[in-house]
Amino acid sequence: MTDTEMRALCHCFFDAIERGDYAAVEQIYAPQFRMWVNLTGTESTAEENLSVLRDGAKLHRRRTYDDRIVNTFANGFIVQYSVNVVTHSGARTSLAACVVAQCHNGQITRIDEYLDSGKFRSRAKAQASEERIRT
Amino acid sequence: MTEGEIRELCNRFFDAYQDRRVDELAEIYSQDCVVWHNVFGGREMSGKDNLAALPASYDGQRRRTYNDRIINTFDGGFVIQYTLHGVQHSGHKGALWICIVGACSNGKITRIDEYMDSGKFPVWRGARSIEENAS
Numbered sequence: 001m002t003d004t005e006m007r008a009l010c011h012c013f014f015d016a017i018e019r020g021d022y023a024a025v026e027q028i029y030a031p032q033f034r035m036w037v038n039l040t041g042t043e044s045t046a047e048e049n050l051s052v053l054r055d056g057a058k059l060h061r062r063r064t065y066d067d068r069i070v071n072t073f074a075n076g077f078i079v080q081y082s083v084n085v086v087t088h089s090g091a092r093t094s095l096a097a098c099v100v101a102q103c104h105n106g107q108i109t110r111i112d113e114y115l116d117s118g119k120f121r122s123r124a125k126a127q128a129s130e131e132r133i134r135t
Numbered sequence: 136m137t138e139g140e141i142r143e144l145c146n147r148f149f150d151a152y153q154d155r156r157v158d159e160l161a162e163i164y165s166q167d168c169v170v171w172h173n174v175f176g177g178r179e180m181s182g183k184d185n186l187a188a189l190p191a192s193y194d195g196q197r198r199r200t201y202n203d204r205i206i207n208t209f210d211g212g213f214v215i216q217y218t219l220h221g222v223q224h225s226g227h228k229g230a231l232w233i234c235i236v237g238a239c240s241n242g243k244i245t246r247i248d249e250y251m252d253s254g255k256f257p258v259w260r261g262a263r264s265i266e267e268n269a270s
Contacts, residue, residue, distance in 0.1 A: 073207035117254035
């Protein structure tokens with residue numbers, strides 16, 4: 001795949017997740033796709049990841065993948081980005097993340113994702129605080 | 136810089152970091168080098184400030200090794216995925232999975248973006264209780 005093809009694939013992938021188009025995400029994942037996340041150190045399959053994405057989307061009103069800095073290497077891409085989330089309560093949070101993806105024949109074969117779970121705790125604390133104020 | 140030069144610079148950087156050769160790191164960082172982490176408040180620091188903080192940081196562990204290095208290069212930089220193994224003064228052994236995106240120019244590193252999970256820090260330090268894990 002060319003540099004341009006990999007960049008396009010990267011944006012197709014994040015755009016599809018943003019709009020909740022999981023059929024498109026499924027098309028982007030190769031049959032042998034594996035996802036690894038630094039939070040757990042375990043790998044998951046395409047099916048397992050799609051399930052996580054669907055469940056995760058229900059937790060927020062909106063989730064956008066912004067400030068994408070994409071670089072490509074021989075067989076893949078690196079994207080550094082900010083996940084900006086609007087919760088159902090209207091609170092906004094942001095998380096900096098990095099994905100290293102391997103690509104082949106127009107599909108993604110592997111994703112290694114690096115993020116900080118400390119930001120989830122901050123968000124949970126903020127949500128708990130909001131709920132205390134409301135009640 | 137060629138792919139070979141960028142790979143060599145990346146390994147030189149991690150070897151120097153591992154061996155605590157701060158003088159060598161000062162040679163590797165460009166004058167205007169910037170270091171950013173997705174943890175520690177997500178602030179940028181200068182290469183000089185980063186180097187100044189290293190001796191105190193090294194005091195935290197008996198030994199650190201940067202293993203399982205997977206390096207890919209792109210136009211103007213590299214991405215490295217690795218496991219940081221540390222031996223604390225207590226003898227406790229911990230590991231962190233980290234990804235660094237490095238920008239390079241003229242044989243030097245001009246920017247480092249480091250991604251890790253702060254949720255793993257208590258286990259890395261060998262915290263023994265829930266209270267210590269919460270800190």
